[in-house]
Amino acid sequence: MARNANRLPPEFTTAQAEKIARVFRNNVNLHIGYHPLEWSGPLLLIRALRRNRMEDLPPDWSPYLLGNFTQIDLNCEHNELVSSALAPIIAQHVAPLLAMAQPQRDVFADVI
Numbered sequence: 001m002a003r004n005a006n007r008l009p010p011e012f013t014t015a016q017a018e019k020i021a022r023v024f025r026n027n028v029n030l031h032i033g034y035h036p037l038e039w040s041g042p043l044l045l046i047r048a049l050r051r052n053r054m055e056d057l058p059p060d061w062s063p064y065l066l067g068n069f070t071q072i073d074l075n076c077e078h079n080e081l082v083s084s085a086l087a088p089i090i091a092q093h094v095a096p097l098l099a100m101a102q103p104q105r106d107v108f109a110d111v112i
Contacts, residue, residue, distance in 0.1 A: 040066040042097055046090060047071065048078040 043065055061069065072093050080086060 036061075036064045038064050038066055042068045042070065042100070044093060044097055045069070045071045046081060046093065047073050048076050048081055049073050050075065050077045 039061075043061060070093070072090075074081070074086060074089065076083075076086060081090070
C-alpha cells in the first residue's frame with residue numbers, strides 16, 4: 001500500500017520493512033516489561049526547553065530515586081544538546097557527578 005502511494009523509496013524491500021517491524025515490536029515489549037529499580041546515586045536531567053510539546057513534564061522518578069535529583073533546563077532544541085556550543089555548560093553539571101563516581105570494574109576484562 002505504501003509503495004503504491006509512492007511513500008517508500010523504490011529500493012526499499014519487504015525484508016527491510018520486516019526488520020524495522022521486529023525492532024519496533026521488541027521496543028514495545030521492552031517498554032511493557034521494564035520495571036525500574038531504586039537508584040541511590042544522583043540523577044541529573046538535562047532538558048531542552050524549545051520543543052513542540054511544551055506541556056511535557058519529566059517523569060516522576062521519586063518512587064525509585066533515593067539520591068539527589070537535579071534538573072537543568074537549557075534554552076535550546078533537543079538536537080542542540082550535543083552541540084559544541086552547549087558542551088561546556090553540560091560538562092559543568094556532569095563533571096562533579098563524574099568526580100563523585102566510584103570506578104567500576106571493567107566488565108569486558110574477563111572477555112579480552
